[in-house]
Amino acid sequence: MRTSIVEQLRTKELARGQMAICSLGQAGFILKADDGTFAIIDPYFSDYCEQTIGYSFKRLMPCLVEPEEVDEIGLSAYLITHPHEDHFDPIGIRAMRDTAFPFFAPSSVVNQLGELGIGGDRCHPLRIGDEASAGGWRFEAIFADHGELAPDAVGFIIRASGRTICHMGDTCFNAEEWAKLNRRFDINLLILPINGKFGNMNEAEAADTVALVAPKKAIPCHFWMLPGNSGGDVLEFLRLAETRAPETDVLLLTQGEIYVLE
Numbered sequence: 001m002r003t004s005i006v007e008q009l010r011t012k013e014l015a016r017g018q019m020a021i022c023s024l025g026q027a028g029f030i031l032k033a034d035d036g037t038f039a040i041i042d043p044y045f046s047d048y049c050e051q052t053i054g055y056s057f058k059r060l061m062p063c064l065v066e067p068e069e070v071d072e073i074g075l076s077a078y079l080i081t082h083p084h085e086d087h088f089d090p091i092g093i094r095a096m097r098d099t100a101f102p103f104f105a106p107s108s109v110v111n112q113l114g115e116l117g118i119g120g121d122r123c124h125p126l127r128i129g130d131e132a133s134a135g136g137w138r139f140e141a142i143f144a145d146h147g148e149l150a151p152d153a154v155g156f157i158i159r160a161s162g163r164t165i166c167h168m169g170d171t172c173f174n175a176e177e178w179a180k181l182n183r184r185f186d187i188n189l190l191i192l193p194i195n196g197k198f199g200n201m202n203e204a205e206a207a208d209t210v211a212l213v214a215p216k217k218a219i220p221c222h223f224w225m226l227p228g229n230s231g232g233d234v235l236e237f238l239r240l241a242e243t244r245a246p247e248t249d250v251l252l253l254t255q256g257e258i259y260v261l262e
């Protein structure tokens with residue numbers, strides 16, 4: 001029998017300075033730090049999008065990690081970039097039994113967490129520029145522009161194991177803001193959308209983003225999950241990013257793949 005992804009992550013030995021990154025599909029990732037602690041960002045566990053929007057948002061890839069399995073690893077933090085169904089999954093959150101970890105998210109999400117009965121003491125509303133921490137993890141909410149669809153959307157700088165990750169959330173292209181990220185942070189890994197839908201960057205804009213932010217490594221996301229809201233030509237992204245950002249190592253993760261960031 002195949003070892004579950006959560007068990008693979010739980011037993012993964014990390015040397016000092018390493019961080020494990022596991023893609024859950026769409027914009028979801030589980031992160032493990034070198035002290036053995038975990039954070040999760042934007043996991044889409046259920047079929048909530050299909051239930052609320054219809055078949056154009058039916059998930060094409062099965063859920064690889066159940067919320068109940070995430071309970072077993074004892075999260076340090078749960079991050080949500082904005083309230084859309086494929087990033088903030090109330091079915092998945094309701095299924096979790098672990099009530100010890102805090103949520104970090106924009107106010108619109110925190111309000112909805114309240115409606116799910118998740119108390120204010122566990123919820124930390126963040127606006128662009130706000131910083132927070134949980135155990136050995138440090139977070140900063142950064143610029144994202146998802147337009148009127150999600151006016152308080154954010155991205156996140158995530159720090160642990162001495163590494164700096166940037167998850168851009170859902171956002172359009174903004175050269176000025178990306179140059180600011182480059183000036184402010186030495187980013188080990190950039191995670192960015194390439195789907196080109198609902199205002200998000202497409203593959204060419206995402207490749208330009210990698211060039212402007214100049215991270216050491218980059219991973220595309222938001223493709224191959226929901227027919228109406230994934231997309232983006234991933235091969236074209238890889239080709240363009242390799243040409244336009246030759247200093248950056250651009251990686252393609254399968255859903256469920258665990259990558260160890262050095």
Ligand SMILES: Nc1ccn([C@@H]2O[C@@H]3COP(=O)(O)O[C@H]3[C@H]2O)c(=O)n1
Nearest residue numbers: 053084085086087149170197198229
């Ligand atoms: N018919 C639709 C189409 C889209 N949507 C939501 O719009 C969001 C745009 O960006 P996203 O965050 O990737 O998720 C989309 C849907 O939640 C929606 O709620 N109904």
